[in-house]
Amino acid sequence: MPKLKTNRAAAKRFKFTKTGKIKRSHAFKRHILTKKPMNLKRALRKSVLIHESDEKEVRMLMPYGSK
Secondary structure (H helix, E strand, O other), rough: OOOOOOOOHHHOOEEEOOOOOOOOOOOOOOOOOOOOOOHHHHHHHEEEEEEEEHHHHHHHHHOOOOO
């Protein structure tokens, strides 16, 4: 069985936690920030875990991230 390739786009967007869950960062934080409230911008800085329904797809893209 040959080695599987990691999808490089996914590797740049997702990180695995020590427990094997997958973290992602928020969207909407690049530009047009003047009209967004400070509370929203502060919340967008934090990372969150991906939803369980998306987890299977991300694990297929990153086969060697976490077992």
